Amino acid sequence: MTIIFLKNIGRFVFLILFQVLILNNIQFGGYINPYFYIYFILLLPFETPRWLLLLSAFLLGISLDAFTNTFGLNASACVLMAFVRPFVISAISTGTEFMVGHSPSLKNQGLKWFAYYSIILVLVHHFALFYLEIFRFTEFFQTLLRVLLSSVFTLLIVFIAEYLFYPTEK
Amino acid sequence: MRYLLYFLQKQYIYFLFLALEAISLLLLFNNNEYQNNAVTTVSNRVAGSLLNMSSNVSEYFSLRRVNRILAEDNAKLHSNRSEAFYKADTGSFYQNDSLYKLEYRYISARVINNSTNKRNNFLMLNKGHRQGIENHMGVIMGNRIVGQVVSVSDHFCWVMSLLNKDSRISGKFKKNNQLVNIEWGGGNYQIGEVKEIPKHVVIHKGDTIITSGNSDIFPEGLMIGTIDHFTIAQEENFNYATIRFATDFNSLSFVEVLIDMMRKEKEDLKNSFKSSER
Numbered sequence: 151m152t153i154i155f156l157k158n159i160g161r162f163v164f165l166i167l168f169q170v171l172i173l174n175n176i177q178f179g180g181y182i183n184p185y186f187y188i189y190f191i192l193l194l195p196f197e198t199p200r201w202l203l204l205l206s207a208f209l210l211g212i213s214l215d216a217f218t219n220t221f222g223l224n225a226s227a228c229v230l231m232a233f234v235r236p237f238v239i240s241a242i243s244t245g246t247e248f249m250v251g252h253s254p255s256l257k258n259q260g261l262k263w264f265a266y267y268s269i270i271l272v273l274v275h276h277f278a279l280f281y282l283e284i285f286r287f288t289e290f291f292q293t294l295l296r297v298l299l300s301s302v303f304t305l306l307i308v309f310i311a312e313y314l315f316y317p318t319e320k
Numbered sequence: 321m322r323y324l325l326y327f328l329q330k331q332y333i334y335f336l337f338l339a340l341e342a343i344s345l346l347l348l349f350n351n352n353e354y355q356n357n358a359v360t361t362v363s364n365r366v367a368g369s370l371l372n373m374s375s376n377v378s379e380y381f382s383l384r385r386v387n388r389i390l391a392e393d394n395a396k397l398h399s400n401r402s403e404a405f406y407k408a409d410t411g412s413f414y415q416n417d418s419l420y421k422l423e424y425r426y427i428s429a430r431v432i433n434n435s436t437n438k439r440n441n442f443l444m445l446n447k448g449h450r451q452g453i454e455n456h457m458g459v460i461m462g463n464r465i466v467g468q469v470v471s472v473s474d475h476f477c478w479v480m481s482l483l484n485k486d487s488r489i490s491g492k493f494k495k496n497n498q499l500v501n502i503e504w505g506g507g508n509y510q511i512g513e514v515k516e517i518p519k520h521v522v523i524h525k526g527d528t529i530i531t532s533g534n535s536d537i538f539p540e541g542l543m544i545g546t547i548d549h550f551t552i553a554q555e556e557n558f559n560y561a562t563i564r565f566a567t568d569f570n571s572l573s574f575v576e577v578l579i580d581m582m583r584k585e586k587e588d589l590k591n592s593f594k595s596s597e598r
Contacts, residue, residue, distance in 0.1 A: 171374050174435060181507065183437045200333045208340045215347075216363040217371065218435070219442045219471065219478045222347030229340045282348065283439045284485065289506060293439075296506075 170217040184303040193253045207232030227278040256312040276301045368476035375432035425579040431572045436509035441483040448475045458537040458578040464567040494528040517559040523550045
């Protein structure tokens with residue numbers, strides 16, 4: 151139990167640093183900005199209590215906001231994503247029992263399950279994030295393009311990470 | 321009462337969700353009012369020292385370009401020295417103190433965090449209160465504008481870059497002093513929008529836009545950019561154009577913060593005018 155806890159804290163710190171120091175400096179024509187740090191929320195164990203899910207998502211978002219001077223922007227998108235997560239899991243559940251202490255992963259749940267899971271949650275987060283950042287409808291389609299392109303890149307990194315770090319987890 | 325407690329207990333997750341969302345949205349939409357509160361000061365210090373470390377490493381990669389820019393600036397300054405002028409009458413170069421008062425002071429600062437890929441971009445500089453920086457000061461690079469200071473802690477400050485939806489610069493055509501507004505519409509960081517160009521102004525591609533000096537933030541005559549494309553409106557009263565920024569926002573490493581030495585005087589004047597209006 152403690153190990154899972156420490157593992158998640160380590161992941162929290164690593165993902166924030168990775169996002170702030172590397173991904174935020176990536177520049178692809180002004181439209182693409184991958185937000186890989188939400189991988190933390192994707193990987194929280196299945197039996198995480200919902201209040202902890204919401205609180206840790208809030209902390210994650212507000213920590214990233216401190217580095218980009220956008221207080222509340224990432225936090226609200228992350229809280230929304232964490233709120234939606236249990237509904238997504240139950241909606242796409244395959245009926246098999248999830249093992250205690252396990253995180254959602256491509257190896258355990260299969261490609262199809264994990265793809266549905268991550269695509270829905272990343273889209274929820276990115277939609278909330280980019281439309282809150284603009285907060286006007288005049289640039290609707292331009293923002294939609296940003297949402298979709300950035301989501302593709304975030305998902306790409308998520309899948310690369312899945313194949314890199316969890317290749318033999320049983 | 322028991323049912324109420326039961327209801328709260330059963331539905332607490334929704335209340336927690338709503339409470340957290342409310343906190344974040346309040347923070348988001350009141351950001352301008354709470355800029356200098358304790359939370360931002362502490363977070364500025366933490367974020368600032370980390371970003372400072374990261375920029376200490378990454379600045380080595382841009383040394384060659386920074387050197388070139390410094391050499392250019394040096395050359396420009398040399399050409400302004402009195403030795404560079406033909407001395408017909410030495411007396412004419414004497415600067416009389418009562419005529420020439422220092423209006424702007426420049427503080428050089430290093431950019432330790434910058435972005436151009438978001439809709440609202442900010443820069444963090446390694447200078448703060450201790451070095452005399454305050455809110456609403458202008459930030460420039462050479463004679464090109466960068467943005468304005470929006471939040472200051474002891475050793476760092478956040479600068480709202482021109483690449484921000486809240487940024488609105490008052491500019492004018494260099495050739496005929498016609499006033500326009502410059503904004504950034506997202507997307508390409510090199511291209512901005514020029515709004516409210518009066519219909520009678522003849523626009524050409526490559527026309528230079530400079531700051532108007534109407535705002536308190538920038539003095540007159542700083543370079544903003546050149547006209548890139550323009551459309552002549554048929555039904556509306558104003559024409560529209562896009563502008564290619566003179567500043568390369570993606571490669572900022574050293575900038576200058578403008579300290580207006582007469583700002584207090586200007587503000588006092590404005591306030592006295594307001595109070596006499598009442």
